[in-house]
Amino acid sequence: MIAFLSRYKIYVHFFVVLGAAAIGAFHYNGEFHDNVMLLWSYFPKWLKLTCSLVAELGAAYWVTTKTQQVGQKIVVAMLALTLSTAAFAQTPPTSTFSIEASVAPISCGSADCTTPATDIGWTLALLNNFDIRQDNILVPSTSVTYAGAGGNYYLPTAWLNKTKLPKNSFQPYLTGSLGVVHIAPIGVPASQHLGGLIGGGLNYSPNANGHFTVSIGELRWADWTGYNKSMVIFSSGIGWHF
Numbered sequence: 001m002i003a004f005l006s007r008y009k010i011y012v013h014f015f016v017v018l019g020a021a022a023i024g025a026f027h028y029n030g031e032f033h034d035n036v037m038l039l040w041s042y043f044p045k046w047l048k049l050t051c052s053l054v055a056e057l058g059a060a061y062w063v064t065t066k067t068q069q070v071g072q073k074i075v076v077a078m079l080a081l082t083l084s085t086a087a088f089a090q091t092p093p094t095s096t097f098s099i100e101a102s103v104a105p106i107s108c109g110s111a112d113c114t115t116p117a118t119d120i121g122w123t124l125a126l127l128n129n130f131d132i133r134q135d136n137i138l139v140p141s142t143s144v145t146y147a148g149a150g151g152n153y154y155l156p157t158a159w160l161n162k163t164k165l166p167k168n169s170f171q172p173y174l175t176g177s178l179g180v181v182h183i184a185p186i187g188v189p190a191s192q193h194l195g196g197l198i199g200g201g202l203n204y205s206p207n208a209n210g211h212f213t214v215s216i217g218e219l220r221w222a223d224w225t226g227y228n229k230s231m232v233i234f235s236s237g238i239g240w241h242f
Helices: 002-007 009-026 031-041 045-065 067-083 158-162
Strands: 097-107 114-127 130-139 144-154 170-183 191-204 212-224 228-241
Touching (some): 097 130, 097 212, 144 212, 170 212
Antiparallel strands (some): 144 170, 170 191, 191 212, 212 228
């Protein structure tokens, strides 16, 4: 069993992260919990069963091979869930937990224009090159919010050693998330739809220690059904890492 799980540990990690996000959602009573339940309802029965089975196998693998490390992560995760009832975004894996804020111009829906939006969130590092993230994007002018959960995969940076750029200062990454788009314009009944984001970005740490970072840029493609089926979001911001 352990040999099997070790061989396919990348898939185990994915489902463990998915399970952790679900557990975090059930920790709350409120809109975020309802959004996650709506997102879960879109999953077909076979995928629900697969997630449950692999998450259980993943838990067994982690408990039997990395008990101490997982115990530390659980403590940090519970602290993160307690402190972040309304915040959710991205970070280099030099720290375990981070809170980040960014701004971005975003499409006005089907109209040919852009409007300001904010993205406030947190991340939790599970591996040296992977962390889970939660996003809460607010578009005030169109009364639209996106609450999503996903992950960041940090790309290797050994190639920076061949350049004159400061070492340990730049961190490129790939990112993706799934969530719920809540649309509540004035005078119109509110609606909720499944949405997603996928893309990448580049973080910069001025002191090369990862405690404070500047998001040079994060470029993501968004599919927000009910608002805009295909749009590009470019954001930039800052992050604090603990």
